[in-house]
Amino acid sequence: xxxxxxxxxxxxxxxxxxxxxxxxxxxxxxxxxxxxxxxxxxxxxxxxxxxxxxxxxxxxxxxxxxxxxxxxxxxxxxxxxxxxxxxxxxxxxxxxxxxxxxxxxxxxxxxxxx
Amino acid sequence: xxxxxxxxxxxxxxxxxxxxxxxxxxxxxxxxxxxxxxxxxxxxxxxxxxxxxxxxxxxxxxxxxxxxxxxxxxxxxxxxxxxxxxxxxxxxxxxxxxxxxxxxxxxxxxx
Numbered sequence: 001x002x003x004x005x006x007x008x009x010x011x012x013x014x015x016x017x018x019x020x021x022x023x024x025x026x027x028x029x030x031x032x033x034x035x036x037x038x039x040x041x042x043x044x045x046x047x048x049x050x051x052x053x054x055x056x057x058x059x060x061x062x063x064x065x066x067x068x069x070x071x072x073x074x075x076x077x078x079x080x081x082x083x084x085x086x087x088x089x090x091x092x093x094x095x096x097x098x099x100x101x102x103x104x105x106x107x108x109x110x111x112x113x114x
Numbered sequence: 115x116x117x118x119x120x121x122x123x124x125x126x127x128x129x130x131x132x133x134x135x136x137x138x139x140x141x142x143x144x145x146x147x148x149x150x151x152x153x154x155x156x157x158x159x160x161x162x163x164x165x166x167x168x169x170x171x172x173x174x175x176x177x178x179x180x181x182x183x184x185x186x187x188x189x190x191x192x193x194x195x196x197x198x199x200x201x202x203x204x205x206x207x208x209x210x211x212x213x214x215x216x217x218x219x220x221x222x223x224x225x
Contacts, residue, residue: 042215048212099213
């Protein structure tokens with residue numbers, strides 16, 4: 001398996017623009033997680049899905065953030081409109097079942113909003 | 115509130131030293147604990163996974179221990195090398211189904 005695949009690796013956008021981050025989980029993993037990493041706050045859980053259904057979005061910072069998982073092999077995290085304080089590295093992770101075998105993380109998307 | 119703390123925040127050691135990184139967590143109701151390595155500008159690489167029923171796990175020069183009752187885990191790195199330089203993250207999967215990360219220990223091993 002190629003692991004968790006995220007795209008793009010880097011994204012630079014202007015304030016106010018819409019940004020879409022993409023994630024392909026490991027095949028067979030039924031949980032998908034979106035994390036954000038900043039110097040100030042470290043790694044924070046934004047939202048997670050189980051069997052494509054959002055379970056907990058309490059970490060989503062504002063209504064400008066939304067996430068979808070239309071099928072078992074694809075998820076998106078959208079920011080509209082983007083702001084400079086959204087600049088961070090966004091990670092996607094997946095796991096199977098109860099987490100017995102741990103989490104696998106993607107390589108992340110480094111977002112810069114100017 | 116479930117929290118994970120790592121100390122020290124940064125560590126600089128000469129090559130060849132044995133070292134210990136510490137992780138503490140506030141809730142003993144954990145499912146498992148995972149140690150990750152993160153190189154600058156890179157993603158997270160899983161190093162070791164310890165289930166709540168286990169006391170330790172070993173991989174090469176790495177050994178991780180878990181003491182649930184005291185809310186602590188340690189990552190032991192034997193005979194450190196410059197290639198071990200990275201940030202080490204401790205992450206705890208609490209029974210609430212959320213993986214919570216510590217703030218990491220930034221390790222530098224100099225020749």
